[in-house]
Amino acid sequence: MTDRPDLDHVEDRIRQWGLRPPATSPAAAARQTVARIANQGPAPRWPRRLAFASAAFLAALALWLVLAQRPRPIQESASVDLPPTLPENVVLFWLDAHTPVYFVTGPADAVTGGLP
Amino acid sequence: MSLMGMEDDLARVVREAQAGSTDAFGLATTQCWNGLVRFARSVVGEADAEDAVQDALLSAWRGLGSLDDAAKFPQWMTTIVFHRCLRMRRFWRLQVALDGVGERGASQDPAPDLDVAALLARLPPRQRAVLHLTLVEGMTDTEIGRVLQMAPGSVRAQRRRARARLARVLEKRR
Numbered sequence: 001m002t003d004r005p006d007l008d009h010v011e012d013r014i015r016q017w018g019l020r021p022p023a024t025s026p027a028a029a030a031r032q033t034v035a036r037i038a039n040q041g042p043a044p045r046w047p048r049r050l051a052f053a054s055a056a057f058l059a060a061l062a063l064w065l066v067l068a069q070r071p072r073p074i075q076e077s078a079s080v081d082l083p084p085t086l087p088e089n090v091v092l093f094w095l096d097a098h099t100p101v102y103f104v105t106g107p108a109d110a111v112t113g114g115l116p
Numbered sequence: 117m118s119l120m121g122m123e124d125d126l127a128r129v130v131r132e133a134q135a136g137s138t139d140a141f142g143l144a145t146t147q148c149w150n151g152l153v154r155f156a157r158s159v160v161g162e163a164d165a166e167d168a169v170q171d172a173l174l175s176a177w178r179g180l181g182s183l184d185d186a187a188k189f190p191q192w193m194t195t196i197v198f199h200r201c202l203r204m205r206r207f208w209r210l211q212v213a214l215d216g217v218g219e220r221g222a223s224q225d226p227a228p229d230l231d232v233a234a235l236l237a238r239l240p241p242r243q244r245a246v247l248h249l250t251l252v253e254g255m256t257d258t259e260i261g262r263v264l265q266m267a268p269g270s271v272r273a274q275r276r277r278a279r280a281r282l283a284r285v286l287e288k289r290r
Contacts, residue, residue: 006286007279010230011251014158017232018252022153024166029149030142033173037138040174 130186133177141177148190151253152197158248159241160201162233168204172197194263198245205241238285243278246271 024032086092091103126147132140149169156165156172176196183192236244245264249255257268264271 007283010232010235010282010286013230013232014236014247015251018154018158018248020154021150022157022166024149024153026146026149029153029166029170030145033145033170033177034138034142036170036174037141037177 126189127187130180130183130189134180134183134186138177141180144189145173148193151190152193154252155194155245155248156197156201158236158244158252159198160204161237164204168200169197172200175200191259191263195265198264201245202241235282235285239278239281242266243274243281246274247278250275 022029089105091105093101093103095101126144129140129143129147133144152169152172153165156168159165160168172193176193179196183189236247239247242264246260249260249263255263257271260271261268266274
């Protein structure tokens with residue numbers, strides 16, 4: 001309540017006005033609501049399907065990126081003819097599957113490296 | 117039934133509705149209808165109140181699974197009705213002068229010496245909502261805050277502004 005008689009009167013009137021029952025009875029409103037629900041059918045499923053498809057696509061993309069970044073093992077260099085055993089002063093590096101690089105070590109004063 | 121007058125059977129009915137029973141949802145509608153329409157009438161006006169509540173009920177049916185506590189169905193529904201009313205208000209921008217023709221349906225006012233509908237139309241929707249929930253439903257500031265999604269201090273501020281505005285309008289009428 002307030003200290004203004006006019007305002008008190010108005011608030012009483014707002015209370016009376018607000019408590020009037022609706023024109024439509026609760027039972028009739030319930031029937032209308034159920035009928036509208038039946039008419040509109042089930043809730044649309046496309047948002048859930050779209051979300052599922054997006055999640056699956058992102059998961060597949062992430063998996064592909066992870067696999068693409070993993071270092072691949074050097075394949076068997078079957079196409080390159082190698083000696084069955086290397087001498088002790090030769091070290092072999094593979095730049096890729098088809099490119100062997102031989103390092104031949106030798107004495108510090110050797111002019112031709114380790115090659116005979 | 118009051119908006120806040122929750123009963124156990126309503127919570128049970130709402131849980132049945134959440135399980136997919138439209139009949140149960142109809143029963144919940146029966147129990148909440150009067151309070152929701154009374155609230156909507158204060159916010160959006162006599163003519164559009166029932167449409168606002170019907171639309172809100174359809175939205176509620178679609179989102180019923182998101183209601184965690186079935187006992188809070190009346191408050192949850194009131195919040196949905198309030199947002200629905202705000203959208204309607206934004207669309208129509210209803211503004212009725214106190215001495216003007218009044219709102220549609222205002223003639224149903226049983227005591228025509230004061231056009232309450234026209235008087236409420238002078239207030240912004242949030243102030244009407246706060247005034248209604250305070251005066252008609254007898255809710256506390258905390259309860260109103262939960263329904264209208266604002267702090268109790270904001271509820272008090274809205275009510276204070278509403279009363280000041282009504283007082284100014286009454287002053288002008290003299």
